[in-house]
Amino acid sequence: MEEVARAAQISRPGLYFLFSSKEELFRAAVVQVLERDLAAVEHVLADGGRPLPDRLAEAFDQWAGRYIGPAARDITEVIEANPGLLGETAETAPQRFEALVTDAVALETGRERARAVARTLISASIGLKHQARSREFFLERLRVAIGLLVD
Template structure:
């Protein structure tokens, strides 16, 4: 907590005033990070000037791909501590799935909106699998791009 307080330029008692425990600080940090990732994914997916495959690839890179390599420990800590984090562990992935489903359902012209949920879940499952198979964001991105092309047809 001393290091965190120093980095935040506040006293340790001030830090404890804001966060009653290390767990509360951890929960707030993870929640903030997930909210930022969701907001970025939402902006990316809403940019209909870009082709859907590019938007999907960029959104998945933001949501999962950037947590590979040096940042891999972050996702491990989140996955290993679901009780500590509370409902955000389940809510954030559901919200991401909804964003992806809505983007797939909305376009491109001629796309079958009835398939949107299946497409989104297939891409999410592929992303989860890739996260455990590759250890750098570039390889993740390359392989997910192939999956997106195959799934979207």
């Protein structure tokens, strides 16, 4: 907490005034990042001037691609070991992402197929994220999955 306070250029007591615990600070930071990521995803998917496969690849990159690598694994382990740490955000953020992808796909494939496509792409991205050696590898393989499901 001392290092965080120093980086924020406030006193440690001032930091504890804003966040009563390390857990609360962590939760606030994760929520802020997820909100930023979801806003970026929404912006990318709303760009109807680009082909859907390109928008989907960029949306998944915004959502998951930037979190490929050792540091991302550490964060995932912390969250998995402490399921209550993020509260409802652990459920609502992925649900919002799924809804955004479903809506984008529905415009081109119809609502009936869109949810299955979105869920399959999300499952593929999760598997790829665990296999990926790099962000480029993740995106290359994800583009294949998108090509198979969205045409």
